[in-house]
Each structure stands twice: as structure tokens, then as C-alpha cells.
Amino acid sequence: MVVIKKLAEAAVQSSDIDKALYDKFNVKRGLRNADFTGVLVGLTNIGNVVGYEKDAEGNTIPVHGRLYYRGYEITDLTRGFQAEGRHGFEEISYLLLAGKLPTKEELAEFDAIIKVEQELPFSLSKNLILSLRGRNIMNMLARTVLGLYTLDKDAEDYSPENLVKQSISLIARFPVIVAYAYFAMRHSFQRRSMVIRHPRPDLSLAANFLYMLKGDKFTALEAEILDLALVLHAEHGGGNNSTFTTRVVSSAQTDTYSSIAAALGSLKGELHGGxxxxxxxxxxxxxxxxxxxxxxxxxxxxxxxxxxxxxxxxxxxxxxxxxxxxxxxxxxxxxxxxxxxxxxxxxxxxxxxxxxxxxxxxxxxxxxxxxxxxxxxxxxxxxxxxxxxxxxxGLPEELYTPIFAIARVPGWAAHRIEEVTSSSARIIRPAYKSVTNQRVYVPMQKR
CATH class of the missing domain: 1.10.230.10 (Cytochrome P450-Terp, domain 2)
Known part of the structure; x- marks a missing residue:
């Protein structure tokens, strides 16, 4: 352990960089400008976040926030499906993927695919969730997403049709994976009962998640508000940490499961999804x-x-x-x-x-x-x-960040499709300036 401590001390010392150098070389720490606005690194058709405006002199003018999904203001979208007395997460997922609101028939077809995709392959749920248990559900979710790669014979197919198919499958399966992972975790580490419920075809994704966790012991208001929470977390522009992670990894032309697993690693952090x-x-x-x-x-x-x-x-x-x-x-x-x-x-x-x-x-x-x-x-x-x-x-705290992941996967998927299929796409590779002085190699006996 003394060796580890010495290595750790050396690692910290060698990692320290004089903060004055960031100003000297005009480095945008955290990809933020000096006025804390984000550094513009890309363009997107998917989401837009508005919290301030700029006047003619470039001064920041505070305004009431607005969030747009494919050009639609989030308040208008939520008021729309709520006024019709229905859940909206599936409709919003369709909007984010397709770029347009679905007709009644298109939404019904989309829902039908989701119902089919909700059922997890038995080998996956048994081996990666119920047997190979873990203390952290976000890690279990990321591991299971990577496991889905092995079951997808077209995992490396980057055609738009296959990307959409993979996206719908992940949207449908995330609530099921999270619910099963929670029960596996609490059975192994909290000595509580393991309860596995299959999703019901008559319920929305939000209601199904509550059903898998609580059986029939949830109210209509609880399901309505969980659905609203999923809608509100579904997308937040390309610059948030996990979505940018999705785009960075996708720009390298890797598979869908790898890019979404990387986004989960980002979202797990307490400065983001936690x-x-x-x-x-x-x-x-x-x-x-x-x-x-x-x-x-x-x-x-x-x-x-x-x-x-x-x-x-x-x-x-x-x-x-x-x-x-x-x-x-x-x-x-x-x-x-x-x-x-x-x-x-x-x-x-x-x-x-x-x-x-x-x-x-x-x-x-x-x-x-x-x-x-x-x-x-x-x-x-x-x-x-x-x-x-x-x-x-009545949801346990261990599920709070995984619920964020359930909500955000449609946004991640939409940004991945845009990154992979855009005619202007190229691998994302920003620059890091080295500030280390050059050194002469010293033979072992002289160190």
C-alpha cells in the first residue's frame, strides 16, 4: 500500500497545472467562455435551451427559460398531451427520433413496436441482471446495454433504419432493465424479496415502470407525474455532458450500445444525473x-x-x-x-x-x-x-438517477443518429496544449 500511496502522490503532483496558463493560452475550461456561456462546438436540429439573450453590445439579458424539442416549446408539448388526458413520453420519443409529431396511426404503430421490444431475452435478464448483480443500478444498466450488443446480429449496421430500430429497442427496454436490476440489487445486498413482473401491454412506459416496481399499488396521478418527469428529462441540447459524450463516441463510428453505455457513465456522476x-x-x-x-x-x-x-x-x-x-x-x-x-x-x-x-x-x-x-x-x-x-x-433513492437515464435515452439516440448520418459529420477531436517541458531520458542506474 505504501507503493500505491507514493504513486498516487506522484500522479496528483504531475497532474497539477497552473491555472494562470489557462488564461495565457485562452483555454476554455469546461468548454465554457469567460462569461460562462458554452463554447459553440456543433449544430443540431434536435433540442434548444434558452436561458438568456444578448443585446447589441453583447451583454447577457436574463429571460424566463425555454426548452425546445425539434422546435416545439416544452410547455406547449406537455400542455398538449395533458389536455387530452394521456401520457406523452412515447409521443415525445417519436418526435425526437423522427423530427415530427406523429399522427394517431403513427403513434399506435410506434407503441406496438415498443410493446414487443419491452420483453427482455431470458438469457440477458438471467445472466447479466439477476445473476451478475451489482450495488449500483447505473453500472448494471451500462453493463446490460453492452450485453445487448452480443444479442444483436446487426449491432455494427449503421444504416438509418437499423439505428432507429436499435433506438426504439433501448427506449423500450431501459425501464425493464432498471426495474429488474433494482430487485436483484436489493435481494443481494438488502436481503429483501426479489419480485419480477413482466411489463403489461396495456400500460404506458411510465405506468409499466411503476407496475414492475409496485404492482397495482400506484395511482393515476403518480403515473401521470412520472410520465411528465420522463418527458422533461428526455432532451436538453447537445452540450450537456452525457449527450456530448454520446456524440463524441458516436463520431468515432462505433456501435450504438457502446455510445449509450458511455453516456450512462457520464450521467452517473453527481454533477450531472446524480x-x-x-x-x-x-x-x-x-x-x-x-x-x-x-x-x-x-x-x-x-x-x-x-x-x-x-x-x-x-x-x-x-x-x-x-x-x-x-x-x-x-x-x-x-x-x-x-x-x-x-x-x-x-x-x-x-x-x-x-x-x-x-x-x-x-x-x-x-x-x-x-x-x-x-x-x-x-x-x-x-x-x-x-x-x-x-x-x-414512493420510489427508492437508488432509482433516481436511473430514471433520468430512462428519460434521456430518446435524446441520446436522436443525437447519435444525427451525428452518424449527418453529411458534415467528422470525428470530434479538440486540442489540448502540452505545457510540460521537454526532458532528457535518464538511464535506470542514474535515476
Whole structure:
């Protein structure tokens, strides 16, 4: 172990780069410009995220957030299928893949393919999920996705027809894989019962996921809000970490399963798909340390403690508040919050929901005071309420990030197809400048 420690110390020392060099060579750290806007690295027809505008002088003007799927505003899409009393994730998946909204007949045909593809091959579920169990469902999901490669005789076929076929199959199978992986994990490591339910052909993907987890013990409102959450997480432009990962790997002309497995590795990170878990942890900390949840002065005082790195994980962050692009509001958060109140009432969690609302309302002012009067436009993002919604539904925390993956696979698939089939596609290879001095080789006996 002494050798490992010495190697680790050497690795850290040799990895350190003077931050001043980034400014000297105009390096865009994190592919961000100096004003924190994203560096433009590509073009897409799929999604668009709007959180600010630029005036004639180039100044950033905060605006209420807008999210577009194939040119359709997310609020219009959700209002549309909700007004007709139906779930929308399958329709949104079709839109992201095809670039247009389906007719009633086209959606029915799409649904029929999904119903067939939901059934996992027995060898896959037995060997890669139920037998080869793991503690982390995201890792089990990535491993199973790679296993699907071995069962696909056309895995290396990059024709548009085959890419769409593979995409639909992954959209259909992700909820089943996640549900089975959860029960395998809890049976092995929590000594609880293993329950395997086959998906029902009469249920939507969202409702089927709840059925596989809870049997018939879920409400129509729970299924409706889970469907909404899937829709809101389905796509978020090409620059988010996991989608960009999909495009980078796909640009090398590798197979669909490898590119989606790589995206899962990205999404697993707590700075990306695991962010709602940080919100849950922070809110649990607030609930334990704030005696009167209705006392806004006490709530804000504890938010100041968080900012001073005196509470929760001592990071100085209020998780779920602020976003890289959105300024005045995150439309996904707005839409999810609209339904969260009714769900909280149904679940008997209204007091906790009110605490969430108080934190959302007080956090921007807490930031303002902490910064000494320096005003910065921030608002709650979708991660702030998504974990709370899943908690109201009764879903275990181990599933929060995998649910994000279930939702995002249509967006990943659409970006992969665009990357692979576009006439302007080329392998993505940005530059890294070496800042190491050249050295002369020293023979072993002289080192």
C-alpha cells in the first residue's frame, strides 16, 4: 500500500497545472467562455435551451427559460398531451427520433413496436441482471446495454433504419432493465424479496415502470407525474455532458450500445444525473437542523450556513438552485412544480413541499446577501423538485438517477443518429496544449 500511496502522490503532483496558463493560452475550461456561456462546438436540429439573450453590445439579458424539442416549446408539448388526458413520453420519443409529431396511426404503430421490444431475452435478464448483480443500478444498466450488443446480429449496421430500430429497442427496454436490476440489487445486498413482473401491454412506459416496481399499488396521478418527469428529462441540447459524450463516441463510428453505455457513465456522476440526490441530502439536512419549517428567517439563516460551508457537505452550495444556462426560471422545474403540489397532498407530504417552496423562494436572496449585495439571477432547476416527486411516489433513492437515464435515452439516440448520418459529420477531436517541458531520458542506474 505504501507503493500505491507514493504513486498516487506522484500522479496528483504531475497532474497539477497552473491555472494562470489557462488564461495565457485562452483555454476554455469546461468548454465554457469567460462569461460562462458554452463554447459553440456543433449544430443540431434536435433540442434548444434558452436561458438568456444578448443585446447589441453583447451583454447577457436574463429571460424566463425555454426548452425546445425539434422546435416545439416544452410547455406547449406537455400542455398538449395533458389536455387530452394521456401520457406523452412515447409521443415525445417519436418526435425526437423522427423530427415530427406523429399522427394517431403513427403513434399506435410506434407503441406496438415498443410493446414487443419491452420483453427482455431470458438469457440477458438471467445472466447479466439477476445473476451478475451489482450495488449500483447505473453500472448494471451500462453493463446490460453492452450485453445487448452480443444479442444483436446487426449491432455494427449503421444504416438509418437499423439505428432507429436499435433506438426504439433501448427506449423500450431501459425501464425493464432498471426495474429488474433494482430487485436483484436489493435481494443481494438488502436481503429483501426479489419480485419480477413482466411489463403489461396495456400500460404506458411510465405506468409499466411503476407496475414492475409496485404492482397495482400506484395511482393515476403518480403515473401521470412520472410520465411528465420522463418527458422533461428526455432532451436538453447537445452540450450537456452525457449527450456530448454520446456524440463524441458516436463520431468515432462505433456501435450504438457502446455510445449509450458511455453516456450512462457520464450521467452517473453527481454533477450531472446524480444532482437530485444531492438536493435530497441537503433537504434532509435542512429538515434536521431547522426547527420551525414555517419560520422563513430560520430557513434563510440555515441557507447562509450552507453558503458559508458550515452545513450539509460543506461545499458552499445550495443544491438545485442555479443552472449553467437558465436564469430567471427553468421551464422543466416550473412544469414539474405545478403537479408536485397535488402529488404532495395525495402523499401527505404538504409540509415538506412547503419547505421546498420556501427554500426555492429564499435561496436567491440568501445568495445576494452572501455576495455582499452582488446581484446574480438564479432560479431553481429541475433537480430541485424531481427527487421530491420521486419520494412522493414512493420510489427508492437508488432509482433516481436511473430514471433520468430512462428519460434521456430518446435524446441520446436522436443525437447519435444525427451525428452518424449527418453529411458534415467528422470525428470530434479538440486540442489540448502540452505545457510540460521537454526532458532528457535518464538511464535506470542514474535515476
Amino acid at each position: 444532482a437530485n440526490m444531492k438536493v435530497i441530502g441537503m433537504m434532509n439536512d435542512i429538515k434536521q437542523n431547522v426547527k420551525d419549517w414555517k419560520d422563513e428567517a430560520e430557513v434563510e439563516a440555515y441557507l447562509q450556513k450552507l453558503l458559508r460551508k458550515e452545513g450539509y457537505d460543506h461545499s458552499g452550495k445550495i443544491y438545485g438552485i442555479g443552472h449553467a444556462i437558465y436564469t430567471l426560471s427553468d421551464p422543466r422545474c416550473v412544469l414539474l412544480k405545478e403537479k408536485a403540489g397535488a402529488l404532495a397532498k395525495e402523499a401527505g407530504m404538504e409540509d415538506e413541499f412547503n419547505l421546498y417552496q420556501a427554500v426555492e423562494r429564499l435561496a436567491p436572496e440568501a445568495f445576494y446577501k452572501f455576495k455582499g449585495g452582488q446581484r446574480k439571477t438564479i432560479a431553481a432547476n429541475v433537480d430541485f423538485y424531481s427527487g421530491f416527486v420521486y419520494k412522493c411516489i
